[in-house]
Amino acid sequence: MSPVQPSRRVAFETVRAVHESDAFANLLLPVAIRRAGLNTADAALATELTYGTLRREGTYDAVIASAAGRGVDEIDPAVLDALRLGAHQLLSTRVPSHAAVNESVELARSAGSRGAAGFANAVLRRITRDTPGDWMSRIAESARSDDERLGLVFSHPVWVVRAFRRALAAEGRADELEALLAADNASPRVTMAALPGLAEVPDDVRRTPYSPFGFRLGGGDPETTIREAGGRVRVQDEGSQLAALALTRATPIAAGERWLDLCAGPGGKTAILAAEALASGAILEANEISPARAGLVRNAIAGIPLDVPVSEEDGRTRADDAPDTYDRILVDAPCTGLGALRRRPEARWRKSPADVPELTALQRELLSSSVSALKPGGIVAYVTCSPHLAETAGVVADVRREWGAALEEVSAREVLQRISTADPVLGEQADGSGRAQLWPHRHNTDAMSISLLRRV
Numbered sequence: 174m175s176p177v178q179p180s181r182r183v184a185f186e187t188v189r190a191v192h193e194s195d196a197f198a199n200l201l202l203p204v205a206i207r208r209a210g211l212n213t214a215d216a217a218l219a220t221e222l223t224y225g226t227l228r229r230e231g232t233y234d235a236v237i238a239s240a241a242g243r244g245v246d247e248i249d250p251a252v253l254d255a256l257r258l259g260a261h262q263l264l265s266t267r268v269p270s271h272a273a274v275n276e277s278v279e280l281a282r283s284a285g286s287r288g289a290a291g292f293a294n295a296v297l298r299r300i301t302r303d304t305p306g307d308w309m310s311r312i313a314e315s316a317r318s319d320d321e322r323l324g325l326v327f328s329h330p331v332w333v334v335r336a337f338r339r340a341l342a343a344e345g346r347a348d349e350l351e352a353l354l355a356a357d358n359a360s361p362r363v364t365m366a367a368l369p370g371l372a373e374v375p376d377d378v379r380r381t382p383y384s385p386f387g388f389r390l391g392g393g394d395p396e397t398t399i400r401e402a403g404g405r406v407r408v409q410d411e412g413s414q415l416a417a418l419a420l421t422r423a424t425p426i427a428a429g430e431r432w433l434d435l436c437a438g439p440g441g442k443t444a445i446l447a448a449e450a451l452a453s454g455a456i457l458e459a460n461e462i463s464p465a466r467a468g469l470v471r472n473a474i475a476g477i478p479l480d481v482p483v484s485e486e487d488g489r490t491r492a493d494d495a496p497d498t499y500d501r502i503l504v505d506a507p508c509t510g511l512g513a514l515r516r517r518p519e520a521r522w523r524k525s526p527a528d529v530p531e532l533t534a535l536q537r538e539l540l541s542s543s544v545s546a547l548k549p550g551g552i553v554a555y556v557t558c559s560p561h562l563a564e565t566a567g568v569v570a571d572v573r574r575e576w577g578a579a580l581e582e583v584s585a586r587e588v589l590q591r592i593s594t595a596d597p598v599l600g601e602q603a604d605g606s607g608r609a610q611l612w613p614h615r616h617n618t619d620a621m622s623i624s625l626l627r628r629v
């Protein structure tokens with residue numbers, strides 16, 4: 174028996190915890206890396222192995238089932254995770270085969286019952302006998318439909334493939350589906366925001382193409398940059414930066430305007446709204462139903478010299494209780510999160526189509542309540558980190574039907590085109606709306622959907 178290399182052990186234990194106790198890899202992994210005392214190179218390897226294995230689990234399970242000659246649900250869960258880690262190294266990395274096989278066999282031996290090591294060894298050696306391309310062809314041939322094929326090859330649940338296909342087709346871009354699925358399987362570069370008016374984009378960085386205050390570090394530790402800037406520089410997806418800006422810069426701001434961030438946790442967009450409010454003399458309030466996440470909102474804005482009260486209510490009652498009050502409201506709604514699959518490797522396996530109706534009912538109610546809290550002339554930005562048409566175009570269409578002539582659309586696409594530093598080339602929507610849809614494969618952002626509605 175040889176000891177398992179620490180980065181593989183950390184990856185294995187993180188993948189186990191994700192499957193056994195519904196842990197989130199992005200929260201657990203940094204703790205496991207610290208606890209194991211990994212150096213920078215080993216931490217990077219542990220991260221790649223963990224994220225890659227979780228992202229591509231659907232593909233690896235199909236390969237493992239074929240190589241093992243049995244369904245993955247018939248394999249001991251801990252042994253299966255060792256096999257997934259091995260399959261990832263064999264099929265998607267340059268790790269030498271002998272290291273990938275031997276270390277995964279050791280992990281299976283330490284975690285599984287008697288016979289686990291021999292079984293793992295046989296399955297992984299079977300995988301090494303064919304090239305990754307051969308395996309992809311084999312699992313693709315087993316699919317009964319094109320969506321199922323894409324689901325297997327790009328490791329996405331079929332219902333998600335269908336939702337993406339429809340959302341892309343709504344802007345005449347169904348031919349970009351494979352590029353989108355592939356983008357979800359790549360690690361996104363860390364994107365930062367220098368809060369407008371409070372911090373400068375450093376000189377020695379690459380600016381993001383669209384957000385006027387976004388940038389990417391060439392190297393180095395983002396934590397150092399954040400600490401040195403006293404929280405006025407933050408890690409934030411460029412799409413999130415644009416969503417907050419779409420609201421604040423949709424129309425010129427009058428001093429004394431009242432703004433509300435209705436679903437604010439953990440506060441990334443609140444920080445931008447606060448910076449914009451400070452610069453323009455607006456008054457900002459925030460709300461978040463979860464007390465723990467409301468605490469994160471307070472932390473996110475601690476470095477901004479503006480008093481922002483944070484309430485902890487259901488956004489529906491919070492808005493219903495404040496009729497005709499606000500000039501701008503951000504409804505960054507709870508959603509399936511299908512637009513952020515790059516950053517949350519296990520997320521694609523945790524949601525199901527059954528989640529969608531419950532979420533869209535809540536989204537409709539949050540948006541409709543927020544309209545009642547707008548002053549006449551006030552604007553609401555309805556934002557989801559999901560491109561699913563039911564959560565985006567569907568919710569907006571329902572609320573527009575409900576409010577009729579009392580609500581008009583402001584084109585979010587035109588606003589984004591105006592405020593972005595480069596043309597984001599946003600697709601026109603089949604429903605004729607001004608909704609802006611960002612895409613990982615096109616914009617290198619999360620798939621944020623942004624709609625702007627004005628109360629007449």
Ligand SMILES: C[S@@+](CC[C@H](N)C(=O)[O-])C[C@H]1O[C@@H](n2cnc3c(N)ncnc32)[C@H](O)[C@@H]1O
Nearest residue numbers: 436437438439440441442462487488505506507
């Ligand atoms: C997409 S997240 C918001 C992200 C946040 N705007 C940011 O940029 O950091 C949605 C938030 O809505 C909260 N939420 C869920 N149901 C809610 C409700 N009924 N009322 C208010 N907030 C709710 C969730 O706890 C979650 O923090």
